[in-house]
Amino acid sequence: MTYTEVDGVEGEAGDFQVMLTRKPRYVDENKCTGCTTCVEYCPAEYPDQFNQEISDNKAVHIYFAQAIPLVAYIDESCLYLKEKKCRICEAVCKNDAINLNQKPEKVEVKVGAIILSPGYEPFDPRVREEYGYGKYENVVTSLDFERLLCATGPYEGEILRASDKEHPRKIAWLQCIGSRRVTPGDNSYCSSVCCTYTQKQVILAKDHDAEADCTIFHNDIRSYGKDFETYYQRTAELPNTRFIRSYASVVGEDPETKNVLVRYATADEGVKEEAFDMVVLSIGLNPPADHEALAAQFGVELEDHGFCRAATSNPLKTSRPGIYVSGAFQGPMDIPESVFTASGAGSQCGELLDHRRGKLTRERVYPEERDVSGEEPRIGVFVCHCGANIGRVVDVPSTVDYALSLPNVVYAQEQLFSCATNSAQEITDMIKEKDLNRVIVAACSPRTLEPLFRDTLREAGINQYYYEMANIREHDSWVHSKEKDEATRKARDIIRMSVARAAHLEPLQEIDLPVNKAALVVGGGIAGMTSALSIANQGHEVHLVEREKDLGGTAGRIHYTLDGMDVQAYVKDLVRRGHEHPGVHVYTEAKITEATGYVGNFVTKVDSERGAREIEHGAAVIAVGADVYEPTEYLYGEDERVMTHLELEERISEGDETLARAGTLVMIQCVGCRNEERNYCSRICCGESVKNALKLKEINPEMEIYILFRDMRTYGLMEDYYREASEKDVKFIRWEPEDPPRVEAVEEEGRPVLRVSVPDPILGQRLATDADALALAAAVIPPEGNKDIARFFKVSLGPDDFFKEAHVKLRPVEFGTEGVYLCGTAHYPKHIPETINQAYGAAGRVLTLLSHDIVTVSGAVCEVEEKKCIGCGACAEACTYGAIEFRKTKQGPKAVVNPVICKGDGLCNVKCPTGAIVLKHFTDEEIMSQIDAAAPEKEGEQPMDAAVGDV
Amino acid sequence: MCSGRVDLDFVLRAFANGMEGVFIGGCRLNECNYTTHGNYHALNMVLLCKRIMEHIGLNPERLRIAFMSSGEGNLFAEEVNDFTRKVKELGPIGASEENDLEALRPRIQEVRELVPYIKMAEREKLESRLESEAQYEGLFTAEEIDRLFREVVSYYIDPEKCQACGICARRCPAEAIVGGKNRIHVIDQDSCIKCGTCLEVCPPKFGAVQEIMGEPVPPPIPEEERTIERKSKSA
Incomplete structure (x- = not known):
């Protein structure tokens, strides 16, 4: 139901009545085919809102090229609706889809659960004059620029300046517009997505014009997401691209050229002004525009910034039972996370409403298929x-x-x-x-x-x-x-x-495979347990496999989170529920020795304290977590005053007296990652360091705390804690990888201290601090044994050796191998709430599979004509799905395709020298016949040509 | 179906049909819709085919591959317009070549017949994943293609050694071996796809199959001389 608004909500979890108003589209959705003839004839032009009002659209239009449903609607700029004239669209629509007499329609729906996913509102830079938006023509927001870059954008993919419709050659991006600022109108939090989307825009701008000069004025570069660090490097290495660490402001424009003047400061050159052809404001994410009304309507609470307040133990749960939240209404987040939360919210609804699953579905019955294979093509x-x-x-x-x-x-x-x-x-x-x-x-x-x-x-x-x-x-x-x-x-x-x-087409049968209703969850940490419980709560048996003696995973060593969650209590509760749930079978000290099968039908062998078992399951969730890097630098392992953050946290929670009395404590960030060996950011450490710094300040407000960082990556709402730490006098000192901090154990006036020094770029000399304790933000590294797991379940690892999802954005909790799902830090380092989101997300996807009795496999898959196969193996080499195996026969090894695993890409068909392996529905014969038919018609050969007349 | 499904033979068939240009559009490299990255295979096939075209005197500019996403209609239009312009400039086959289509067709046909052999000989390179455009030129070289065609192998069954055991005929994927009980086996050179299976499976004690390179294959032994006279064991 698009173009619909909520008027009110009554009832309770499991039984809501929602009052809706369907706004008149003035186009019959069932009749409109999206042909857009009406749009062409409509005389009423007005600024196109989807294209940021840069170009015009018509009163009747399709909202955007990929809109669902892909049908037109008429908005208030329509001449008929305003002045009762025109009605041209009615006349030109050949399907009688226009209905200018539509009225708003009240609808009431009964639902068991509600998911709030209203998204976010882009920050409006007009609220602060200093951004120059609306004042200078060539200052655009990043969303404007996004539309300019797009093929369906205002200038069909050309980047043009508003002032003269020329291509800008020199473009500047200003980061943190509306974000990380406490000035009125701005947001104190970090919007999480802008650093990376800016990099994307730079890459695309350079694709449009390789000569373009691109400058990014930034604060910290927050490349905390999976593969973001290398993406940043790729952008920074582009020619004529500068990343300048400086706050920058728009100070004016050249009255003639309309170029925009930007003022900024660098350590070497001081304050400077520079003109740019175009300035892009990297605007942040606000809560949805009507968040207060929305919250009131649904009876859910908001947090201080206006995002939805979620339960600390479950970011998908609002304060009202039966109502869940997904996407950026949880707080600023990027696409993969929005997708996790969407699947996760689905799983929450599934848990609540499982007893009613399938009650409203009806099966479709088709007539029996006629066998026409013996007939001549008609x-x-x-x-x-x-x-x-x-x-x-x-x-x-x-x-x-x-x-x-x-x-x-x-x-x-x-x-x-x-x-x-x-x-x-x-x-x-x-x-x-x-x-x-x-x-x-x-x-x-x-x-x-x-x-x-x-x-x-x-x-x-x-x-x-x-x-x-x-x-x-x-x-x-x-x-x-x-x-x-x-x-x-x-x-x-x-x-x-x-x-x-068509004459060559063959009838193909799709295969219906039964689905085993059980799931296997590999890994008994927060991710695995959360996922397992959510699946079990929806009526499926779950086999939960953990390599250690006890469930809990790394979370067993974490005691609190930034927003005050009692992690130990939470984990204890999860473990208890895991053991008590009749549908969850826990295997500890377990080791997987073999896994075979395919979607809906896996068989996995597990050795555990229960002995050797063979588990049959329809789906598998890989939640094996991650390990902690054991530092070799900064005297770790040589001096007991040097510890990792996990160890620091343990000491804090144990009430370690020596630690509490420490006069000075130094933290060093990025130990063991963001380097050549591990070219990624461990994501969680900046938040962890701030968390521990705040905890220490609580215990001993006099303690001097230094955090030596490269970029503080306290993205999202964590930014407020970073600010709080700074206000509590935690000192943040930045270092560059070329000249990292040095640590030595020395005696100072008879007192053994850790002397930590770091270069000061302004003074040009090293600053030294004598510390009593040193905490290292040790990298999160891929889990031990991940290669075996990858091999067993035929899934792949990314360049950093974390598990690689099927698609970064579209399928972030699935593997390319069907029936296998992914969550938690095995995917990439993440904070506990993020892990919970993703764990529910994986459960949601598992249910999508297990709630069906069968899976249907396409008929357009590969098949081997055994006689022709010479067993050379070229096909199997090309098939990264592992769909091809070899069977020993008297005539040598012969390839066999498992149609269930085959995805029908047809690479094997091309590799096969003898034509033994064939991609059905796209056979050589079928394609060759098309190639032959494509040859230009020869004069006189086609008898109908003369009759038709206009050849 | 993936762009990697485009067979070398499809391209050659199109040219043999008189098509003046062949354009292949694939997904952006490293953005595979499957997990196979078959667009690299398509790229390699195109690089190989271009060299082959050079070898037989067909202008390689008549073949082009471009990578784009489904959202990049403008890029598609640009690429296709540019390629169309190029093909128009080149004119019909023969206009930018030394020979016209009629003269080229038998050469194309010859190569088409060797496609299975080429796939086997270049298997590794056809599957490789090039890291940069700089490597495109070097993947296949003109010398390599010359050698590929110069060193085409043929298989021949030595009638003196063949014991008519029938193994090669059973295993030949192209059904190119004519034999029968007590009949000396003969390879039909027109049907043979040069996979070498016969050589591989001929029992070593017979060693009847020979690999021939750089010289003509001896003519097949006449039908009437193919029967093997066996001494009865009891004699």
Whole structure:
């Protein structure tokens, strides 16, 4: 339900009534096909909000190119709605989708649970004049710039200045706009995403114009996310790119060139002013605009900044039972984390509502499939007008005639919109009436509608793989709107190729695999236990495997978090629930010795204190955690006053007297990472150091604490604690990797001290401090044994040896190998609340699989013709999915494809020298027939040409 | 389906059909939709094919690969427009080559027949993952392609040694070996894909299969002389 607002919420967890208002779209969603003819004819232009009002759009429009549903709506700038005139859109819409009489509609829905995911509001730099936004034309926000970069943006992917529509050659980005500032109107927290999105924008700007001069004025560079550090390095190494560590402000513009003047300061040169063609303000993330009203409406509490207040032990839970929160309403976060939390919130709802799962679903029944494999091909071609989208460019009637002239085509017709419900019915009817056994729809991209038309074939009792799509819209009418004759010719070419292929298509069966309902969770830390309990709470057996004697993982050594969570109590409770839950089977001192199988059907052998067991399971969650680097630097291991942060925390919680009495304590950041050997940031250490510094200040306010850092990466709401530490006189001193701190054990006036020195760039000499204790922010490193786990479950590791998810943003808790999921620090270092988010996220994805009785595997997978296989292994080498195995036969080893693991990319087909392995639905024969049919028609060879007339 | 599914033979077939240019669009490198990074394989195939085109006298500029994401319509348009311009400039096959299509077609056909052999000979390189554009030029060299074609092997069954055990015929993936009970086996050179399976499986005690390089394969032994007279064991 898009374009809908919430009016009110009543009831309680498991039984809410939500009152909604559907705003009038003035377009019938069921009739609109998204053809955008109305948009073209609409005379009312107004600034396009999606494109940041840089360019114009029409009163009737589709919100943006990837909108779901991809249908138009009419907004308040419509002439009819304002002045009762025009109504052109009504006249041009061939599907009668426009309805200017729509009224707001009240709807009440009953739901068991609610997820709040209203997102965030971009910071508006107009609130502070010093940013110059709205005052100087060539000052843009990062969101404006994002649209400028985009192919569907205001200038179709060209970066142009507002003042003269010229390409900017010299661009500056100003970081932390609206973030990390306590001035009125700004936000005190860090917006978490700006450092990295700026780097992305620099890379893309350089893609647009390799010569562009890019300057980034920044505070700390917060590349704390997975692969962010190398991304930063990649950006910094681009030619003509400068990263300048300085606050910068917009101070004016050149009245003639409209270039923007930026003032900044560097250690070497002092205060400077420099002109830029364009200035991009890297704006931060605000809570949603109407957060207070939203909170009041749903009865949930907000934290001080206006984000949703979550339970400390579960960031997905709001203060009201049955209402969950995902995405940036939890606080600033990037896309992968938003996706974790989305899956996680889904799992929360699943736990609450599991008793009702599946009660409202209905199964679809298709008629029995007719076996037509023995018949001659009888091809039907349906050519779509797509309203005016195709029809106005391609001569559809003559194209239909042409199609009829092609071999094996026994029927062809035109359709106004092939995707409309009645048209699909028409296709089904014609298949039956004309005895068609193959169908081609010449319309749009298979990306969107192929599933619909395949379904249409199934409805007619024909195997769905007998369907072929000819794209004469995206590939033709849309790109050749001004060359109508050529477009018609191209439509014929495309259809001719499709007809050629269709004749070779084969019926393929999709495989339905049973799904074993149990899950295996590897790793009994917070991530593993949280995930296991969430899965078990939704009615599935869980086998929880832990290598140590006890559950708990690294969290067993953590005592408190920055926001005051009692970690030990939390872990104890988790462990207790893990042991008590009847659905959770705990295996301690466990070691996996073998894992075989595939999605829905794994068999894993585990040796544990319960003996050797063979566990059958449908899904696996890898939550093996991470290890702590054991420093070799800064006298660690040689002097007991030197410790890691985990050890420091243990000493603090044990009430270590020596520590409490220490006069001076120094912390050194980035020990063992952000270096050549481990080129990543351990993410959690800056927050940990601030946490321990604050704790120490609580115990002994007189203690002198120094934190020697490279970039303070207290991203998100942690920034406030960094500020608090600074206010409590914790001293922060920055060092560069070229000249790191030095530590020596010396005697000072008869007192043994640790002398820590660090260069001072301003004074040009080393500052030394005599410390009584030294805490090292030791790197979080990939867990021991991860290579074995990767091998067992056929999953991969990233360049840093942490486990590699299927897709950084779109599938952050899944592996490329289906049925295997990932969470916690095995994925990458993360704080406890982040781990909990991701653990619930993995549980949510596991449930998506296990809640089904079967998984369906595509028919378009590879197959081996055994006779032709010479067992050379080229196919298996190319298949990183591990779908190909070799079977010993009397005729030598022969490749066998496991269709369940095969993803149908077809690499093996190309590698095979003998043509033994074949990608079904994209066979050599099918593709070659298209290549042959693509050859230009020769004059006089096509009998219909003369009849059609406009060749 | 992945861009890595584009077979060397597809490209050659298109040129043999008289297509004046072939364009392959793949996903951006290192942004694989699968986990296989098959677009690198596509790139390697194109680099190889370009060298082959040079070798047979077909302008390699008629083949191009470009990498882009589905969101980069503008880049696609740019690339295709540029390539179309280029192909128009080159004209029909023959206009920028020494020979016209009719003269080139048999050469293309010859290479097409060697595709299985080329896949085996260049297997490793076709699978490699190049790190920078600087390496593109060096992956395959003109000398290497010359040698590849100069050193094409053929397989031949020595009629003196063949004992008609039938193993090679059973194992030949191309069904290129004509044999039968008590009949000397013969390789049909037109069907042979040069995979070497026959050589590999011919029992060492017979050693009948020979690898021939750089010289013509002896003509097949006449049909009537193929029967093997065996002495009966009891005799």
